[in-house]
Amino acid sequence: MNSQLDYINDLLEKDSELRDKIRDEVHDLDKKTRMMAGILNKLHSTPQDQIAPLLDSVRPIIQSCRKNSSALAEIIPPNQLWKWKDMWSISLRNAIYSAALVEYVTTRSLISLEQVNATLGIDDAWKDRFALTAEDYLHALITLVNELSRLAVNSVTMGNFDEPLKISIFVKDVFSGFSMLNLKNDTLRRRYDSLKYDLKKIEEVVYDVSLRKLSGTKAPEEVSDATKSSQ
Incomplete structure (x- = not known):
């Protein structure tokens, strides 16, 4: 013993x-x-x-x-x-x-x-x-999108009016990739859901910049229904 x-x-x-x-x-x-x-x-x-x-x-x-x-x-x-x-x-x-x-x-x-x-x-x-692990990688990418939604707003403040559109295109691609995943981890799934709010925030910035004709780059023709309804 x-x-x-x-x-x-x-x-x-x-x-x-x-x-x-x-x-x-x-x-x-x-x-x-x-x-x-x-x-x-x-x-x-x-x-x-x-x-x-x-x-x-x-x-x-x-x-x-x-x-x-x-x-x-x-x-x-x-x-x-x-x-x-x-x-x-x-x-x-x-x-x-x-x-x-x-x-x-x-x-x-x-x-x-x-x-x-x-x-x-x-x-x-x-x-x-x-x-x-794939889980740690995906968590980091979600944090990246969270940060880019902030950068989209602050870029306009700094007078960089093309940046929000570039961010929007990138984030939509990332979101599309996440949509194809079968996320079974609860924490990861909840954080993925938050990407929708980041995307909406970025789209609102793009819409506003486009509406005011501040950007030298053409904005996407389609704006999400969520963004349109918020205007």
Whole structure:
């Protein structure tokens, strides 16, 4: 009996030590994601010709997240991904969001799952220890859309009247992609539903800019019924 208790106690102590190591690494990743979020928040008040240097200041921080990925993969024992992933899930989503926002502003395109893995240095060989799950990727994309709905409004304030239309086209594509998914995760499903409100908000900005003829780009001919009824 005592030997069994000693064995269990030894397992608990090892788990506790491992949890502390993971927590330290995640804490470092959190500091980086907060730093990136703070810099990227300046997009809402930065003139168009000053955005490139701002993005350049974020990219090295994103690259440095590779060290955290590698460290976590080394710490986690084989086949224990799902035992520990909740400890870093939110931090990883925030890192993905930053990478996705930089990619969108730079190329006007959606960062892929493969691109995120490459950007954050997540090796497929680690999939049983440290991996980017589809759920975390999708959560980050929803956060991206949430932020772009803010950017659509603030771009008009900054005098960039073409930006809302560009955002609208991108967000509609993302929303269309989400509509094709069979989302069984309750939290993810609820967050997906919130995209409808972001899309409506963006459409209202596009409609207003178009109505006032402020944009040099033609707005889409079709405006959602929800947007029309709100005018």
